[in-house]
Amino acid sequence: MAMRKREDEVFPNAAGIDVGASSHWVAVPGHCTDAPVREFGAMTDDLQAMAEWLLACGVDVVALESTGVYWIPVYELLESRGLKVWLVDARQVKYVPGRKSDVADCQWLQKLMSHGLLRAAFRPAADVCVLRAVARSREVLLTEQASWVQRMQKALVQMNIQLTEVISDVMGQTGQAIIRDIVAGQRDPAVLARHRHRRIKASEQDIVRALTGHWREEHLFVLGQALGMYDDIARHLHKCDAKLQSLLAERSASSVDVGKTPRAGSKARAQFDLRQQLANWAGCDLTRINGLGLDSVMKILSELGTDLSRFANVKHFCSWLGLCPATKISGGKVISARTKRSANRVRQALKMAAMSLSHSDSALGAFYRKLCTRMDKPRANTATAHKLARLVYFMLTRGEAFVDEGQQRYEQQQRERSIAALKRRAATLGFQINPIGAAA
Template sequence: MNKSDSELLMINGNAAGIDLGADYHWVSVPEGRDSECVRRFGCFTADLYRMATWLKACGIETVAMEATGVYWIPVFQILETQGFEVKLVNARHVRTVPGRKSDVLDCQWLCQLHSYGLLAGSFRPDDSVCVLRSYIRQRDTLIKSASTHIQRMQKALTQMNVQLHRVISDISGTTGLAIMRAIVAGERDLPKLAALKDVRIHASTEEIVAALTGDYRVERVFVLQQELHLYQVYQQQIAECDVQIEQCLSQFADAVDVTMAPLPPSKRRGKKQPGNAPTFDLRLHLYRISGVDFTQIDGFGGLTVLTLLSELGLDPSRFPSVKHFVSGLGLCPGSRITGGKQKSSKTRQVANRVANALRMAAQTLGRSHSALGAFYRRMQSRMGAPKAITATAHKLARIFYRLWKSGGSFVDPGTDAYEQQYQERTLKNLQKKALALGFDLVAKPTAPECVS
């Protein structure tokens, strides 16, 4: 330890550092706690419990480790259940701390930095929320896998020159699945296949018959059969995952009594649920456990809110302010300043599911008759669609944080109110500029009405 190190204040005296690996983990404790201040442990569960026992014997209270793939998850969970304060550190933050020596092991370096309080732990919600998050992420994985088989089914139909996707909007809908099941079952009577259409299909029977006229080769029908079967398997797995999600949501404590404060009516028009929506009443569960109906925010559906709460949890105190919240999501302008000159204001590239969900919600506001929709269109005309999506996602994040922390409800002022507010703000800025230049801003007199 050199002179500069001795000047640092020791904040975490009982700190340890762990260098994670696929086969074994290196653990470092402060000098004097054991005859060997650095030990190697295996990756088996028994080895992890031996690690926890050794750390307790050394008087360790807090542990820092780098995020490495998924190897940190069992170590984190076991140490946390054993009563340790575990900090999962971003490897990029560790590399940016100066003073690294080549003869110091990674675990010793983590231990030293953590003892001086130079490491900040990554965000991780409560364990009950982590359970819900695992189900949600598995559901997203199943949906993505199912979408692959939809593309393959459409490819098989196209190779047979069956242009079903030209006359119906979704081949995985009620009409598309019914027709493909009949084709796989051996039905080749085109009028009978067209008669399977749903009443909501706008295409006529003649148009569907023309689209179904094709070359039904045996090998292509076989491929369609297998892809259809795999798609149905994934749909069954998604349904089973929904059961687990509903059971998990029912175990959360009530934040509001739905009998005394019932759920507000949905803003969605029509009774049809959006694609991939679960069969149970998702809005009611989310309202019950959070006390806020986030779906009143334009662009937010039940699945979007479920993603946000499963990734963030129900405790907003982990984010001291809304600025910390949007900065952690990478939705605020950057601040690359060198020599007093700002080099770039681009947003940081952050791989975050919450930020992705907010961007997707912002993208749906392009045709919304709301204040947020008007804001998105104004930003799009000024900066283009990509930056408009980021700016609108930033605004959605601020609205979500306010409701998440303080409760209440969201009321949309409407497009007209937003345009009026924007006009007043623009007029106020023009008056300030005119006053600074020594001019007076005078309104144009209205023309008198002609009286016949």
């Protein structure tokens, strides 16, 4: 059957897929086949048959909605078969007017895609998705582990063991030794207090008083269960860290042997190796940016990768992060300029990094404090995160190195700009500004 390209179609050979849990409905252009709509199952052989049918119909681009996690196998299989897959937001389809009730979702997707009315969502490369999955799993494990620490604290408080009043970190060296000794059967406060590290500010007598309580059997059982879950998650975290190290080592061109597990007591060396791995992968050291630590850079690179060419410019990148003002204008008047709410993980990491600049003596710290004098802290935090996002974009796309000019240099530049603005203002009013003590 002859295939004719209509002048009003941007993608004449586009297909639309309505993704579901048990089946997928696929629509292709009417000039490709006599039955342009077909239903396929969710099994792997069904997805293979779907790909064969799309290729036989001459389809070159496919649009599918991000329905739960059911779209991921479809996306990956079609992409592996050489098809260009666009993951579109369901809100885009909803907001386009003109849909009729007798049109299937897959047909409507195919029609909008053929006319170029949809935009593809950002999805990193396949190798970055592998790293992202492991990094997100590690984040979930850390959250679960923290919840079991809270359960241990609750069990201790119910027995009136006020360990948190004398030790800041319950799961530190001293806290873990005491809790493990309690679970092992030790009840004497004086014996338990001997685990006190010399850096603990509280005295041994204070720890003895805090460990004097009533040892209820049910609370001790809960304490032991929580400690066991904590240790079990710690073992999974160790495996997750080893997997992350191996994945990062594959992407790193460094000659440093960072794939091996660091020896005990070499925490600083391990952090340096991770920093070197991330720098080799990204082509630049993002940790040079004030406020961005290893955890923040790890989250940014695992979520985005190093290729930001999908974004047209830095403005599109910041808008995707949800850090740009969503200006609403009606009748020439700005109604609202608040940023939209977003659960973007990179946005959250940048906002946490911006919050850490409140006491920094860097230029970015001075910038954050200057904004706090003009607006409330949440808005200043968002504006500083926007500035950090621009720095990250330029470093990843241009390979530029970040150089901190320091707080004094930033304040000097701000003073020079203020003086220049005052001179321009005075000149418009017919005056001239001279420094105090200068000759007339």
